[in-house]
Amino acid sequence: MAASSSERTNVAIIGMGTVGAGVAQLLIDHGDRTARHAGKTIWLSKAVVRDMKKPRGIDLPEGVLTDSIDDVLNDPSIDVVIQLMGGLSPARETMLRAMEAGKDIVTANKALLAEHGGELFTRARELGRSIAFEAAVAGGIPIIANVSQCLSANQILSLEGILNGTSNFIVSQMDEKGVGYEETVKVAQDLGYAEADPAMDVDGTDAAQKLAILSHLAFGATVDWRDIPRSGIDGLDPDDLSYAGQLGYRIKLLATARLVDGELELSVGPTLVRKGTPMAEVRDAFNAIRVVGDAVGPVFYHGLGAGQMPTASAVVADVIDMAVGRTPITFQTLEYFSKDRPARAVQRDASKLRGRYYLRFRVANHPGTLAAITGALAEHSISISSVIQHEDSSADSGVIDGSTVPLVIMTHEATEGAASGAVTAIESLDVVEGNVVRMPVRG
Numbered sequence: 001m002a003a004s005s006s007e008r009t010n011v012a013i014i015g016m017g018t019v020g021a022g023v024a025q026l027l028i029d030h031g032d033r034t035a036r037h038a039g040k041t042i043w044l045s046k047a048v049v050r051d052m053k054k055p056r057g058i059d060l061p062e063g064v065l066t067d068s069i070d071d072v073l074n075d076p077s078i079d080v081v082i083q084l085m086g087g088l089s090p091a092r093e094t095m096l097r098a099m100e101a102g103k104d105i106v107t108a109n110k111a112l113l114a115e116h117g118g119e120l121f122t123r124a125r126e127l128g129r130s131i132a133f134e135a136a137v138a139g140g141i142p143i144i145a146n147v148s149q150c151l152s153a154n155q156i157l158s159l160e161g162i163l164n165g166t167s168n169f170i171v172s173q174m175d176e177k178g179v180g181y182e183e184t185v186k187v188a189q190d191l192g193y194a195e196a197d198p199a200m201d202v203d204g205t206d207a208a209q210k211l212a213i214l215s216h217l218a219f220g221a222t223v224d225w226r227d228i229p230r231s232g233i234d235g236l237d238p239d240d241l242s243y244a245g246q247l248g249y250r251i252k253l254l255a256t257a258r259l260v261d262g263e264l265e266l267s268v269g270p271t272l273v274r275k276g277t278p279m280a281e282v283r284d285a286f287n288a289i290r291v292v293g294d295a296v297g298p299v300f301y302h303g304l305g306a307g308q309m310p311t312a313s314a315v316v317a318d319v320i321d322m323a324v325g326r327t328p329i330t331f332q333t334l335e336y337f338s339k340d341r342p343a344r345a346v347q348r349d350a351s352k353l354r355g356r357y358y359l360r361f362r363v364a365n366h367p368g369t370l371a372a373i374t375g376a377l378a379e380h381s382i383s384i385s386s387v388i389q390h391e392d393s394s395a396d397s398g399v400i401d402g403s404t405v406p407l408v409i410m411t412h413e414a415t416e417g418a419a420s421g422a423v424t425a426i427e428s429l430d431v432v433e434g435n436v437v438r439m440p441v442r443g
Helices: 018-029 031-038 091-100 110-127 143-150 165-177 181-190 205-219 238-246 308-324 326-333 369-379 393-397 416-427
Strands: 008-014 041-048 080-083 104-107 156-162 249-260 263-274 286-293 297-304 354-364 384-388 404-411 432-442
Touching (some): 008 018, 008 308, 018 041, 018 308, 031 308, 091 104, 091 110, 104 110, 110 205, 143 205, 143 286, 143 297, 165 181, 165 238, 165 286, 205 249, 205 263, 238 249, 238 354, 238 404, 249 432, 354 369, 354 416, 369 404, 369 416, 416 432
Parallel strands (some): 008 041, 008 080, 080 104
Antiparallel strands (some): 156 286, 354 432
């Protein structure tokens, strides 16, 4: 027998794609589990879809499926809307309408929060509603709850992570199997890890949006994700994976936020991470985040960052928190997008970011080449940590002019501005062919 309305929280799903079907499966097949944790039944009342005839791989109770959002908005018994629509519009308008109809929101749409979070969170507070968004960042890893609640006694000093499972799968496969980028993307698409158009995953956009959300939570910073310096893996050369390995590193698409002198250093891009460290060993479609707090020290989170059931797990956890009453309490005190609280940290000028760098050049194979490059680095106050230059095959014949060879340099710590200036100067040298590859180094 169904529970009475006073003994249950009624929910509706808007958007029954892969994740939506996973959420419905958890709610229907494991109602006893969710009830045990929530102290009441969580009841799936409606699921809004565009095409009622599309197969979804799950048998929904009669009367749950609908193609009218008004069936949700006009039903006062529905307490929580699980908003799983992608993109910005009509997802934004739908969320606003749902809150104005008296519904609390659970969402996994990180792009929407990164773009319109300020408006949505302000409106939610005005209406006395709450928004939960654990699934918006790192899928099944409970990083939102940990940063905003479990680590709230800390000043977060830094966080860095692999926040995009698609990119990590591609880089891992290129590294382990020695195959090229295009071939590996095709494998990722065939396995369902990459979309038909994987641009937002591979160009760093997805990771930058997630980093902006985490930076709001961890540092009280107001960050436009577009202002985060970012580069992707779409131009990654297998040669760089090989050289990194020879130097004792692996390449990862790393999102980084560090508090330095009260300012926030933010970046997203392919980064050399020392082998043997936990971050370097994160493989395939897994995500990982390392957080450093002033009291707790370093904490490491690792798990599947995408996929149907890991993401559905995070969504249902948010629904349970809504039903228990935890989310309404924490949401009102959350600094995220609060216009009433000044930002605790501002974004640092990107040119001031400090770190070590990996540089790869294609250079002329004749005397004076290395001296010209090291001279350009010295002019920008950049010192060299190590050099790799393999012999050219023509060296045995004594012919050295007219050919080019790869040259790899690892630097000591320098500013981003100095590194950028040095690379521009080096690319203008006659002895250098093409563009210089430059990546930051961690560890």
